[in-house]
Amino acid sequence: MSEPRRFGLFLLLAPAALWLGLLVILPHVEIAILSVSERIAPRVYAFGLANYREFFVEPLYWRTFARTAVMSIMVTALTLLLAFPVALYIARAARGRAKSILFLLCLLPFWVSELVRTLGWMILMRETGVISTSLQKIGLISGPIELLYNDGAVVLGLVYGGLLFMVVPLVNALDSLDPSLVEAGYDLGGSRATVLRRIVIPHAMPGIVAGCIVVFMLTVGNFATPVLLGGKNGLWFTEQIYSQFITRFNWPQGSAFGFLLLALSSAIVWGGLKLSGQSLGQTLRQG
Amino acid sequence: MRRSNALWRLYVAAFYLFLFAPLFTVAVFAFNASGFASPPWRGFTLAWFVGTGAEFGKPGVLRDRAMLAAIANSFEVAIPVALMAVILGTANAFVLERAQFRGKHVLALMMLWPLVIPGVILGISILAFFSRLANGLEDWLQRDLEFLRPGHTLMVLGQLSFILSLSTLIIAARLRRFDRALEEAAFDLGASRTRVLRTVTLPYLRPAMVGAGLVALLMSFENFNTTLMLVGSEPPLPVYMYGQMREGATPAVNAVSLLLMLFAGGLATVAVMVARHD
Numbered sequence: 001m002s003e004p005r006r007f008g009l010f011l012l013l014a015p016a017a018l019w020l021g022l023l024v025i026l027p028h029v030e031i032a033i034l035s036v037s038e039r040i041a042p043r044v045y046a047f048g049l050a051n052y053r054e055f056f057v058e059p060l061y062w063r064t065f066a067r068t069a070v071m072s073i074m075v076t077a078l079t080l081l082l083a084f085p086v087a088l089y090i091a092r093a094a095r096g097r098a099k100s101i102l103f104l105l106c107l108l109p110f111w112v113s114e115l116v117r118t119l120g121w122m123i124l125m126r127e128t129g130v131i132s133t134s135l136q137k138i139g140l141i142s143g144p145i146e147l148l149y150n151d152g153a154v155v156l157g158l159v160y161g162g163l164l165f166m167v168v169p170l171v172n173a174l175d176s177l178d179p180s181l182v183e184a185g186y187d188l189g190g191s192r193a194t195v196l197r198r199i200v201i202p203h204a205m206p207g208i209v210a211g212c213i214v215v216f217m218l219t220v221g222n223f224a225t226p227v228l229l230g231g232k233n234g235l236w237f238t239e240q241i242y243s244q245f246i247t248r249f250n251w252p253q254g255s256a257f258g259f260l261l262l263a264l265s266s267a268i269v270w271g272g273l274k275l276s277g278q279s280l281g282q283t284l285r286q287g
Numbered sequence: 288m289r290r291s292n293a294l295w296r297l298y299v300a301a302f303y304l305f306l307f308a309p310l311f312t313v314a315v316f317a318f319n320a321s322g323f324a325s326p327p328w329r330g331f332t333l334a335w336f337v338g339t340g341a342e343f344g345k346p347g348v349l350r351d352r353a354m355l356a357a358i359a360n361s362f363e364v365a366i367p368v369a370l371m372a373v374i375l376g377t378a379n380a381f382v383l384e385r386a387q388f389r390g391k392h393v394l395a396l397m398m399l400w401p402l403v404i405p406g407v408i409l410g411i412s413i414l415a416f417f418s419r420l421a422n423g424l425e426d427w428l429q430r431d432l433e434f435l436r437p438g439h440t441l442m443v444l445g446q447l448s449f450i451l452s453l454s455t456l457i458i459a460a461r462l463r464r465f466d467r468a469l470e471e472a473a474f475d476l477g478a479s480r481t482r483v484l485r486t487v488t489l490p491y492l493r494p495a496m497v498g499a500g501l502v503a504l505l506m507s508f509e510n511f512n513t514t515l516m517l518v519g520s521e522p523p524l525p526v527y528m529y530g531q532m533r534e535g536a537t538p539a540v541n542a543v544s545l546l547l548m549l550f551a552g553g554l555a556t557v558a559v560m561v562a563r564h565d
Binding site for chain 2: 009012013014015016019020022023024026027028029030031034082085086089093102105106108109111112113114115116117118119120121122123124126128129130133134160163192217220221222223224227228238241242245246251254255258261262265266269280281284
């Protein structure tokens with residue numbers, strides 16, 4: 001390579017190197033170091049695994065972690081279940097203009113901030129909210145009911161937030177299914193359930209995996225929805241990270257928590273990719 | 288068969304109702320003449336947009352200093368983020384599609400990483416790293432570098448860390464479809480490298496660059512997780528709204544939400560039009 005060309009390449013690579021180096025790699029090295037630092041005296045730190053030990057010793061921490069993981073899996077499964085019939089409808093039943101309008105309508109709410117959507121659910125579900133008041137008016141309940149600040153509200157908010165990221169990859173995957181394959185399935189005497197199970201779902205698998213990975217990742221990393229809809233009962237692991245970093249100013253502990261969350265999220269992403277045999281690039285482009 | 292089709296259709300209708308119920312609710316209660324965003328309906332008012340605070344004790348969005356400051360903060364963060372996302376994203380797109388060097392595959396993969404790192408972790412890692420940097424430089428230079436502490440600069444950098452992945456993907460996708468014969472023709476006609484770039488390649492990339500800029504603007508405006516960790520004393524709109532919502536928000540938050548929806552809708556329309564134009 002000639003000198004000027006080498007210089008040109010160097011210049012072209014500089015933004016990427018600065019970005020990935022200063023904003024991604026070095027910051028993660030920093031929290032990796034912090035997470036294995038123990039405070040032995042004021043402003044004096046030494047290597048040690050006390051922060052990770054603390055996580056396993058203190059029930060609140062590991063229980064919140066396990067709860068976050070389990071609820072995120074539930075949310076992902078529920079999102080898939082709710083989104084699949086709609087994606088199937090958009091991809092297979094709707095035609096022409098109706099199809100593109102339905103698809104666009106699906107995207108619309110997600111151009112709006114997560115906080116606006118959460119505010120909507122709060123107004124609908126609180127004790128003095130729209131649902132409680134309406135139910136009283138039609139006489140189904142006698143006094144106000146509080147629908148917020150429980151696990152159901154948190155799951156609802158998280159499922160709602162994940163829908164788009166499930167519908168889009170599902171529609172993309174189902175769109176490429178050849179209708180004659182489905183017809184052949186019926187012609188050979190397959191029932192609706194059999195065709196769905198043996199033809200449609202296997203074909204949609206790449207989309208299902210892509211959607212599940214993205215929804216799980218966003219759910220595990222969510223902060224505002226569990227805090228606002230769950231209140232004190234939200235207990236989400238990101239909240240623990242926030243409180244260690246910002247409220248208690250215990251950065252080593254917060255970094256250890258951050259690494260544990262990163263490990264959980266990366267394990268699921270990696271496992272999902274292995275399961276489907278797709279690359280990260282393919283999967284992200286689906287969404 | 289027919290009945291199950293009807294059920295399917297009914298389900299799809301219910302799904303869309305579910306999708307729009309919270310947004311519709313937020314919008315409606317922005318106009319309720321009451322101190323709380325709750326039923327009953329007490330009549331139509333614009334006080335939560337333009338009111339002085341005489342009626343409900345709290346001013347409307349457009350006269351609320353703290354709210355306007357939050358909106359201004361959001362723009363001060365979003366505009367640099369969008370500009371840098373487009374400029375640096377274009378450079379990255381050339382790296383991915385044109386440059387040949389060892390380790391390109393690894394670099395291409397690394398550019399996707401920020402999209403699979405939870406936003407909260409991007410936030411704390413950048414906070415911790417830049418604090419160490421600031422402390423080190425303070426010992427060395429004997430002065431505090433304010434911009435490395437939580438505030439506008441860190442929010443811009445934190446948001447850029449993952450928005451740059453998106454803008455790179457968008458611009459690289461278009462560069463991949465570019466017909467190199469067009470550039471070769473320009474070279475054959477005697478144009479210089481810069482001239483070809485300026486008159487052939489960049490104009491071709493422009494729709495993707497505009498699209499990436501709009502997406503970046505919107506993502507920056509709406510980001511909460513990463514921003515929350517890096518915010519200083521001047522919160523942008525989502526962080527300010529979060530604070531209000533925890534304390535029990537007045538319908539002024541509904542009003543600003545409605546403005547935000549219109550803003551997002553406007554940006555989305557422009558983005559779709561640019562994409563269709565191309």
